[in-house]
Amino acid sequence: MLKEQGWWCLMKPIKQTLYFQVLLLSKLFLKIFALIKAIVFDSNLMFLNSIRFIQTYGTHIIVGMAIGGQDLICVRQNYSSTIPTAELRGYLEDLGDVMFSDGKSPSLLQRKTRYAKQKVPEVFNRNLQSNAVQLASIAETSSKDGLTIISSKRGGNVFLHSHSSWLQTVPAKPEGILFKFVPITSLLTGIPGSGYLSHAINLYLRYKPVPEDLRYFLEFQVPRQWAPMFCELPLRHQKKKAACPSLQFAFLGPKMHVSTTQVSSDLKPVVGLRLYLEGKKCNRLALHVQHLSSLPNIMAFTSGRPCQWRGSDEYKSSDQFLEPVRWKRYSNVCTSVVRHDPNWLQEASSGVFIVTGAQLLSKGKWPKTVLHLRLLYTHIPNCTIRKTEWAAAPETSRKASFLTNLSTTFTFTHRMVTEQQKQAPTVLNSGVYPDGPPAPIRSKKLLKYLDTSEVVRGPHDAPGHWLVTAAKLVNEGGKIGLQVKFALLDYP
Structure with missing residues (x-):
């Protein structure tokens, strides 16, 4: 036996x-x-x-x-x-x-x-x-x-x-x-x-991976890194504090500052996004991108087109996608999808626009400010899109409510939780803090309004060579989150 x-x-x-x-x-x-x-x-x-x-x-x-x-x-x-x-x-x-x-x-x-x-x-x-x-x-x-x-x-x-x-x-x-x-x-x-x-x-x-995607799969299996890196973030008080916009979601609620720094991957494909709280007090909202550490050989940026930014604030119908996080008279989130401009393809004979950078913007007058998302697009010639899929963080994809909790028995919930704990994925990261530096306890006040889960795709997501082509901010359960559109490309 x-x-x-x-x-x-x-x-x-x-x-x-x-x-x-x-x-x-x-x-x-x-x-x-x-x-x-x-x-x-x-x-x-x-x-x-x-x-x-x-x-x-x-x-x-x-x-x-x-x-x-x-x-x-x-x-x-x-x-x-x-x-x-x-x-x-x-x-x-x-x-x-x-x-x-x-x-x-x-x-x-x-x-x-x-x-x-x-x-x-x-x-x-x-x-x-x-x-x-x-x-x-x-x-x-x-x-x-x-x-x-x-x-x-x-x-x-x-x-x-x-x-x-x-x-x-x-x-x-x-x-x-x-x-x-x-x-x-x-x-x-x-x-x-x-x-x-x-x-x-x-x-x-x-x-x-399937034999047809073996080459693409191997080309994408290079080290991945986040931008900006943790060593690039300031951890001490700065003598001159730059003007930083802020968000407030309720009366007498905590303020969340917004980092409007443009984050770029240096023309390397972006494979994931996340929201993060930076600063010594962990009160500054920032957007991080995960990208490949080196450019795959199957990609060639030979079109000569400069990279172009595209934001949710540029859409004429952006006012229709404003959603309050808590109170209507306070900060809102623009949930419009950010994708490349279709007119860009008229200037290029063929190819695909992929994301190589990201940025957060805050517009409007206090207290009713609006949080917008911007993406940096780079043109890859002679490529076509095979398949696209939207993905969200596991916590945001499952809506927890009082009625759904009552409809599930304690025994079934206990068994499912036990099985999930037993089948936890293997962590290959050998870093001291694989999920980032430890955050102070006071940052939990702002985590009530923010979902910092990573929305990424890697080799475990078959066929293993997904790229980010679009994204949007979402408001689910009173938390600001991300939804990312991934694409599979066919290369020449």
């Missing part, structure tokens, strides 16, 4: 009909090693060489295999399941005894003496009843118990009802049931450029 990532597996050993053959690949191993060693990696064609290598040689080499038959029963236990592990293991062993003995062993329903005080999960009973109709693979799921049972056969006649009858058909129709692999990166020692190739193979195995 094996356990891996919530799966319990029980396999019946088939000694009399299992053929195990170890492939002696010494000569083939040396031949592949000689071919790989003969490859010369050019630093200028690193991406193309990596793609060709993966498509030609793959990522692993088969060094052994087992041929025969396999009768397998797997049970998956979700994090919401309350059945003890030892008890579940006993159920699985008894189920295997019944199915592998063709019903000669007493079933779970007949063992009332052993399970007098225990209720057998319903999914086990259904699996025994479905055994009368044999398929190549059967799956039974119980949302109540949080269990999933999968029974499958490989090799032989998988549609036979009896396990012993199926066992006799394995020699006539065997299948490969076990393979042993060696990573191909183990053969790259001492080859120039093997470090980047190993990194590309690891990324390919981790995120599994």
Whole structure:
């Protein structure tokens, strides 16, 4: 019996009909090693060489295999399941005894003496009843118990009802049931450029992009950084304080200053946005952009067009998109979508405008000031948009209300929260403060009006080469947030 990532597996050993053959690949191993060693990696064609290598040689080499038959029963236990592990293991062993003995062993329903005080999960009973109709693979799921049972056969006649009858058909129709692999990166020692190739193979195995997007995916897997960087932010009192507009959302409410500094990525593609509270007192609202640290080779800014700003304050209908955060007579937010001007495409024969900078603006007279968003656009020639999607921060995408909270039971909420905690994504950032420097407690007064969650897309968002092409400010639940439009491009 094996356990891996919530799966319990029980396999019946088939000694009399299992053929195990170890492939002696010494000569083939040396031949592949000689071919790989003969490859010369050019630093200028690193991406193309990596793609060709993966498509030609793959990522692993088969060094052994087992041929025969396999009768397998797997049970998956979700994090919401309350059945003890030892008890579940006993159920699985008894189920295997019944199915592998063709019903000669007493079933779970007949063992009332052993399970007098225990209720057998319903999914086990259904699996025994479905055994009368044999398929190549059967799956039974119980949302109540949080269990999933999968029974499958490989090799032989998988549609036979009896396990012993199926066992006799394995020699006539065997299948490969076990393979042993060696990573191909183990053969790259001492080859120039093997470090980047190993990194590309690891990324390919981790995120599994489709072959059509493999080149674009690898080009975008460069370090990402936020602008401005934390080391560029002033952390002490300045002798001369520049005039800074402010926002106020209610009478006698705290003031939130607005940083109108233009943030640029130096012509590098922007892949995310966030709102942030800067300053020693964390009372100055700023807009940060996340961008690639280097320009992908598939992009070429050869159009010669200068970068152009576009803001929500430039639209004639911007007054129709003003929303108060709390009180109408105080500061509002312009929720109009900021996108490139369609007239810009008339001047350019073809291409796409992407975001390479951002800025916040505050217009109007106090106390009814208006917060606007501006974006800096850069033209990329000879590209077309394949697909676009809008995205928001996880907290802003879910509207929490009193009625929705009442409609959900405590048990269901507890199980969902527990499962989310167990399935938290892996954090690869090794920084001391991966989420930014610690903020003082007094900044929580302004966090009631602001959602500082990051709206970004990275390699985990298939196919892994999204860009920002538009954005807008939103007001959800009395908090200022962001919604970002991401796009996939087709390059020449």
